Amino acid sequence: GQQLNQSPQSMFIQEGEDVSMNCTSSSIFNTWLWYKQDPGEGPVLLIALYKAGELTSNGRLTAQFGITRKDSFLNISASIPSDVGIYFCAGPLPGGGNKLTFGTGTQLKVEL
């Protein structure tokens, strides 16, 4: 099925550093969602994007809906230890009803 490719697959950064990750698709999406998953938990929504070019912030997190509608980006500023986890992009595939397709994930590890 449709897969959203995330990059990087994992990253190991120092506390206080900024983080950037992206999500790309071969298909156009009308909605991009960014989730964070902690170990042994379900995903929690961080940011939702609904319009091409949209830039939305949630605290230290900023996400952008790519102009081509085939990609999205998530930035985390001044990372802290609790940012550790797996970040997933997701979106309902146009014509696929309300079913969400998830990205491959980016695992973030923060070094103190």
Add this chain to the structure above:
Amino acid sequence: GAVVSQHPSWVICKSGTSVKIECRSLDFQATTMFWYRQFPKQSLMLMATSNEGSKATYEQGVEKDKFLINHASLTLSTLTVTSAHPEDSSFYICSARRDGYTFGSGTRLTVV
């Protein structure tokens, strides 16, 4: 906000037995719920869409007779893994939609 409760959070069962997982929308009604499976270090893969009052729709490759879904009320969907085998061991997560997609905290199934 929308809350989805999933129970149990973990379960260990013997091969050949059946296990039931419950997913409840606590503060809203959900005509549609979604069931995902996640293997270690992998993304969430949609298994099926649970529809209140009607049959679930399964994704390609998911055995409907093995993964029985019942959505008998607007706040409860259940997933029963029948005749479980060790390869069914995984993290199962449900989701319901209200404004956005809210996820349960997941169920870790271990089949021994």
